[in-house]
Amino acid sequence: xxxxxxxxxxxxxxxxxxxxxxxxxxxxxxxxxxxxxxxxxxxxxxxxxxxxxxxxxxxxxxxxxxxxxxxxxxxxxxxxxxxxxxxxxxxxxxxxxxxxxxxxxxxxxxxxxxxxxxxxxxxxxxxxxxxxxxxxxxxxxxxxxxxxxxxxxxxxxxxxxxxxxxxxxxxxxxxxxxxxxxxxxxxxxxxxxxxxxxxxxxxxxxxxxxxxxxxxxxxxxxxxxxxxxxxxxxxxxxxxxxxxxxxxxxxxxxxxxxxxxxxxxxxxxxxxxxxxxxxxxxxxxxxxxxxxxxx
Numbered sequence: 001x002x003x004x005x006x007x008x009x010x011x012x013x014x015x016x017x018x019x020x021x022x023x024x025x026x027x028x029x030x031x032x033x034x035x036x037x038x039x040x041x042x043x044x045x046x047x048x049x050x051x052x053x054x055x056x057x058x059x060x061x062x063x064x065x066x067x068x069x070x071x072x073x074x075x076x077x078x079x080x081x082x083x084x085x086x087x088x089x090x091x092x093x094x095x096x097x098x099x100x101x102x103x104x105x106x107x108x109x110x111x112x113x114x115x116x117x118x119x120x121x122x123x124x125x126x127x128x129x130x131x132x133x134x135x136x137x138x139x140x141x142x143x144x145x146x147x148x149x150x151x152x153x154x155x156x157x158x159x160x161x162x163x164x165x166x167x168x169x170x171x172x173x174x175x176x177x178x179x180x181x182x183x184x185x186x187x188x189x190x191x192x193x194x195x196x197x198x199x200x201x202x203x204x205x206x207x208x209x210x211x212x213x214x215x216x217x218x219x220x221x222x223x224x225x226x227x228x229x230x231x232x233x234x235x236x237x238x239x240x241x242x243x244x245x246x247x248x249x250x251x252x253x254x255x256x257x258x259x260x261x262x263x264x265x266x267x268x269x270x271x272x273x274x275x276x277x278x279x280x281x282x283x284x285x286x287x288x289x290x291x292x293x294x295x
Contacts, residue, residue: 002134002179003154003199003206004096004125005072009138012037012070012094014085015077016048017057024076024142026050031145033138037064061085061092072096074131074140079103082127086112090122097190098140099126109188116190124190130160130182133167143167143180151176153289154200156193157212158185158219159240162282166210166238169286175295178206185214193223201231208234208289211276213267215241220267228274236288237271238279239264 011028015021016038029035029050037056038048044059058064061073073089075082075097082101089097104127116124125132131141135148142160147168155170155177157163163182170177178200183191193211200206209231213220220239227235242264268278277292279285 002137003196003203004123004179004181005132005134005138005140007032007034007137009072009096010034010036010068010070011072011074011138011140012039012061012064012068012089014039014061014073014075014089015081016040016055017043017046018076021076022048025055027145028139029053029055031139032136033140036068036070039064061089061094065092065094070094072140073098075099075101075126077101079105083108083112086124087115090116090119095121095123097122097124098129098131099124099190100129100131100141101126102128102186104128104186106187109186113188113190123195125181126184126189126191128186129184129189130163132179132181133177134179135177141182143182147171148180149176150178152178152205152207152293153210154178154196154203154206154208155180155210155212156196156200157182157210158214159212162212162238162240165282166212166285169283170210170289173286173290173295175286175289175293178203185216187217193219194226197223197226197231197235201233206233208236208293210285210289211235211237212285213237213239215239215264215267216262218262221270224267224270224274224276227271227276234292235276236279236285236292237276238282238285239267239271
C-alpha cells in the first residue's frame with residue numbers, strides 16, 4: 001500500500017505550461033504518474049506532450065476537474081499566484097492539494113490554513129515542499145524516482161535535500177520505502193508530522209518510519225509526544241541544524257531558534273524520551289534503520 005498517492009491518483013497540475021511546471025510534469029509522467037490535466041489561465045486548449053502521453057490544458061481547475069475527474073493537484077506557480085491557486089483548487093473539489101511554491105507570506109498561509117481547516121476531506125501538503133513519492137507508482141514534485149525502491153519504510157521530512165539523501169541511503173542498503181513525503185519547512189503548512197505519522201501507523205505495509213526534522217518551532221516535540229502515546233511502529237529520526245546560531249534563520253523560513261525555543265537539543269531530548277533513536281548525522285539514519293530491521 002501507500003499513503004496519499006498511488007498510480008490511480010488523477011493529477012491536475014496548476015502551472016503546467018511554465019518552464020518548471022512542464023519540466024516536472026514530463027518527469028512525473030515518465031515515472032508513471034497519472035497526469036490527466038494541466039491548468040494555465042488563458043492557455044486552455046493547448047496540450048502538453050510527454051512521449052506518447054498528451055495532457056490537455058484548461059483555463060481553470062474547475063474545468064479540468066469536470067472534464068477529467070482529477071482528484072489530486074500539484075501547484076507549481078510563483079508565490080504571488082500560489083494562494084489563489086490553492087483556493088481555486090479547493091473550491092473545485094480537489095481533496096488533495098500539493099503546493100511546491102516557496103516564499104508565500106506567513107499571513108497569507110494563516111488564512112489559507114484556516115480555509116483548509118473549514119473544509120471536510122481536504123488536505124494540503126506544503127507549501128515550500130519537495131512533494132511526495134510512492135516508489136514504483138507515482139510521484140508529485142521534485143523527489144527523484146531513480147533513488148527510491150518499493151519497501152516497508154515510510155519517510156517524512158521537513159527538508160528536501162535530506163529526504164533525497166536518506167531515501168538513497170536506504171535504497172543502497174536494500175531497504176525500500178512505502179511513501180516518501182516532504183512536508184516543507186515553512187512556519188505554517190498544511191500537513192505536519194503528526195498527520196503523516198498517523199497515516200503511516202495505520203498503513204499495514206509501513207513497518208518502520210523515518211522522521212527528519214530541523215530546528216525551529218515545536219513540531220518535533222509535538223511529534224515525540226504523539227509517538228510516545230500512539231505509534232507502535234519503530235521510528236528513527238534526525239534533527240538538522242544543530243550548529244545554527246540562535247536568532248538566525250537557516251534555510252527554511254521556520255528554521256530559526258529563539259532562546260531555548262526550537263533548539264536541536266530540545267527536539268532530540270524529546271524524541272529520545274519517546275524512545276526514538278536520533279542519528280548524529282544523516283549517514284547514520286539508514287544504518288540505524290537497517291540494524292533495527294535486522295538487516
